[in-house]
Amino acid sequence: MVGLKPPEVPPTAAVKFVSAGMAGCIADLCTFPLDTAKVRLQIQGEVRIPRTVSSVEYRGVFGTLSTMVRTEGARSLYNGLAAGLQRQMSFASIRIGLYDSVKQLYTPKGAENTGMATRLLAGCTTGAVAVACAQPTDVVKVRFQASRALSDSARRYSGTVDAYRTIAREEGIRGLWRGTMPNIARNAIINCGELVTYDLLKDALLRTQLMEDNVPCHFVAAFGAGFCATVVASPVDVVKTRYMNASPGRYRSALSCLLALLTQDGAAGLYKGFVPSFLRLGSWNVVMFVSYEQLQRALMLARPALA
Numbered sequence: 089m090v091g092l093k094p095p096e097v098p099p100t101a102a103v104k105f106v107s108a109g110m111a112g113c114i115a116d117l118c119t120f121p122l123d124t125a126k127v128r129l130q131i132q133g134e135v136r137i138p139r140t141v142s143s144v145e146y147r148g149v150f151g152t153l154s155t156m157v158r159t160e161g162a163r164s165l166y167n168g169l170a171a172g173l174q175r176q177m178s179f180a181s182i183r184i185g186l187y188d189s190v191k192q193l194y195t196p197k198g199a200e201n202t203g204m205a206t207r208l209l210a211g212c213t214t215g216a217v218a219v220a221c222a223q224p225t226d227v228v229k230v231r232f233q234a235s236r237a238l239s240d241s242a243r244r245y246s247g248t249v250d251a252y253r254t255i256a257r258e259e260g261i262r263g264l265w266r267g268t269m270p271n272i273a274r275n276a277i278i279n280c281g282e283l284v285t286y287d288l289l290k291d292a293l294l295r296t297q298l299m300e301d302n303v304p305c306h307f308v309a310a311f312g313a314g315f316c317a318t319v320v321a322s323p324v325d326v327v328k329t330r331y332m333n334a335s336p337g338r339y340r341s342a343l344s345c346l347l348a349l350l351t352q353d354g355a356a357g358l359y360k361g362f363v364p365s366f367l368r369l370g371s372w373n374v375v376m377f378v379s380y381e382q383l384q385r386a387l388m389l390a391r392p393a394l395a
Contacts, residue, residue: 090302091378092385099384103391105185107383112180115376116172121165122368123172125152127233129361130329149364168232170248175225183218183275184380187283190214207284215279219272224264226271227332228252234333259336267332270342274324278369281317286310286377303378310377314370322365323358 099107116123128146146152156164191210195202219226228251235244245251255263289309292298299305331345339345349357 090304091382092389094301095385095388097388099388101186101189103384103387104188105181107380107387108183108185109177109181110383111376111380112176112184113173114379115372116169116176118375119368119372120169120172121153122149122364122371124156124165124167124233125149126361126364126368127230127329127333128152128156129364130326131234131333132360149367152364167235168229168248171225171229171232171251174248175222175229178225179218179222180376182221183214183279184283184376186217187211187214187279204284204288207287208280211279211283212276214283215275216272218279219268219275223268223271224252224255227255227264227266230329230332231255234329263336267328267342270324270328270331270345274321274328277324278317278321281320282313282369282373285316286313286373289313303382306378306381307374310373311370313377314373315366317373318362318366318369322362325365326358326360 125146129149129152132146146155153165187210190213191202191207194206194209194213228245228248231244231251232248245254252264259266286309289312290301290305293305293309294301299308327342327346327349330349331339331342334345339348353360
């Protein structure tokens with residue numbers, strides 16, 4: 089036996105909602121530096137067109153991390169962590185915690201198994217709703233991750249709350265929802281890549297009795313989900329990051345941001361930061377899904393004691 093046993097009573101929607109938010113925060117705490125490195129690599133060179141060799145500052149995942157620590161200090165790896173945790177409490181709770189409930193809602197009555205189309209539709213739905221609710225936290229997180237370490241007088245924002253206020257004041261309320269459409273596209277794809285892949289892999293492993301419903305099973309399914317999500321979502325993720333980080337008026341739309349990226353870097357630019365994206369998404373998925381499964385079981389075991 090590895091980890092807590094599955095509860096006799098299935099977890100409620102409320103337990104899944106809370107567990108998903110907590111698991112998302114745990115995963116962010118463990119993998120946030122990789123996410124920051126990914127953002128830096130994705131926006132690198134966007135100012136100079138065409139890009140010159142001398143403009144390349146970050147080289148690879150670990151090169152980016154070491155450069156940031158050397159030039160900006162170790163704390164720079166966690167720029168935007170507060171907004172990131174705020175994001176997970178709303179974002180992960182909705183897109184992951186409500187996935188099973190929405191999947192059941194879309195499943196026809198009397199159906200023995202849930203079809204692929206139903207799983208994909210549920211993933212797209214929860215992903216889109218989560219973005220609509222949590223987009224401001226994502227914008228602030230990306231702004232902090234993309235910014236370099238500056239003196240107190242030159243900092244773009246003094247803190248997370250100030251960032252929300254400043255963006256709303258200078259760019260309007262719409263500024264807090266900058267990049268919503270590419271983010272909806274990205275998270276619909278990622279949600280399907282993560283949740284549907286995890287769902288299918290876990291079901292297959294349990295159905296064929298290759299593994300039991302324990303931590304190793306969750307680890308294998310989560311790793312596969314992270315790789316699948318990275319492959320399909322990286323192009324949209326690069327455009328989303330650049331568009332949300334851009335100053336007002338730089339790009340007319342997400343499409344113009346995409347065209348500028350293709351003009352500057354070609355098709356390869358769509359997979360900028362792929363390695364840190366995979367390292368981050370793969371490790372994030374493993375930590376998140378393993379934590380999610382265990383937290384659900386722990387909360388169900390604690391319910392009688394709390395009642």
